[in-house]
Amino acid sequence: MNTGTMNKYVIFLLLCTYLNAFAQPTSTGPSFTIEMVSAELNKFHNLRDFSISPNEDEAFFTVQSPNGELSMIVCVKDQKWDDPIILPFCDRYKYLEPFLSNDGKRLYFASNRPKSESDTLKSDFDLWYVERKDSNSKWSNPINMGSQVNSESSEFYPTLADNNNLYFTMESNSGLGKDDIYCCKWDGTNYSKPILLDTHINSDGYEFNAFISRDEQMLIYTKYNTDDGFGSRRSNLTPQSFASIQEFQAYVTANENGLSKIYKCKIIL
Numbered sequence: 001m002n003t004g005t006m007n008k009y010v011i012f013l014l015l016c017t018y019l020n021a022f023a024q025p026t027s028t029g030p031s032f033t034i035e036m037v038s039a040e041l042n043k044f045h046n047l048r049d050f051s052i053s054p055n056e057d058e059a060f061f062t063v064q065s066p067n068g069e070l071s072m073i074v075c076v077k078d079q080k081w082d083d084p085i086i087l088p089f090c091d092r093y094k095y096l097e098p099f100l101s102n103d104g105k106r107l108y109f110a111s112n113r114p115k116s117e118s119d120t121l122k123s124d125f126d127l128w129y130v131e132r133k134d135s136n137s138k139w140s141n142p143i144n145m146g147s148q149v150n151s152e153s154s155e156f157y158p159t160l161a162d163n164n165n166l167y168f169t170m171e172s173n174s175g176l177g178k179d180d181i182y183c184c185k186w187d188g189t190n191y192s193k194p195i196l197l198d199t200h201i202n203s204d205g206y207e208f209n210a211f212i213s214r215d216e217q218m219l220i221y222t223k224y225n226t227d228d229g230f231g232s233r234r235s236n237l238t239p240q241s242f243a244s245i246q247e248f249q250a251y252v253t254a255n256e257n258g259l260s261k262i263y264k265c266k267i268i269l
Contacts, residue, residue, distance in 0.1 A: 034265045036261065046068065047064075058077055060074070060075050089139060109158070110125045112126075126144055130142055156168060156208065157210065162215065165184070166186065168181070169210065178206055180197070201221065205224065207223050237252065237257055237258070
């Protein structure tokens with residue numbers, strides 16, 4: 001999730017497979033209603049990893065096959081949700097988890113594409129980015145973020161603060177669990193080696209898909225398989241009879257059906 005300016009009134013949420021980090025509001029907290037960004041997107045199976053420009057004229061997200069064998073990053077413009085376009089650098093490898101920089105000139109993502117142009121075999125997942133001059137220009141070829149950030153393990157879900165400090169998920173034996181959240185600090189020229197966030201964030205469970213606010217004062221992330229979680233798949237489908245196949249199809253593709261979809265909520269403080 002990336003809302004650019006981190007508007008406190010409207011936050012776009014990805015309702016992905018794992019939802020147990022997202023608690024319901026209390027009577028003393030902010031109130032909000034969750035709704036779909038667009039019913040037009042129901043024609044796609046799995047949607048995830050949502051990022052939007054500060055002025056909301058571009059949005060990027062991942063479209064996947066039901067079991068994730070195919071994974072592409074797409075873009076919609078001017079809130080025309082019914083016509084996503086696959087980004088031109090996406091090919092037979094997997095591309096996911098886009099993050100648009102605040103100036104809109106870089107798009108970061110995770111991919112298992114070969115680490116160099118001379119290779120043909122897929123690799124572990126690394127963090128990459130593409131560049132452009134402005135929103136009307138073409139994206140560059142993918143650029144690997146290099147060995148300071150990437151490792152022999154898999155890295156996922158990049159997100160950056162205004163100072164360019166990079167937060168991401170890494171699968172590593174040096175972590176506390178299978179998935180942990182790390183930070184690479186930017187010194188103006190280079191990134192530091194990944195720093196494992198402490199036990200206030202990470203545990204021996206699963207922590208991933210972190211979103212850092214622009215000023216680094218808030219970190220939103222997913223925590224999976226914890227005792228106080230709400231389960232893994234959100235589905236409200238119930239057995240019933242249908243008058244037609246069209247009615248059946250409309251029911252199973254709409255709203256909370258266990259698949260990943262993109263939702264939004266307006267928070268009233």
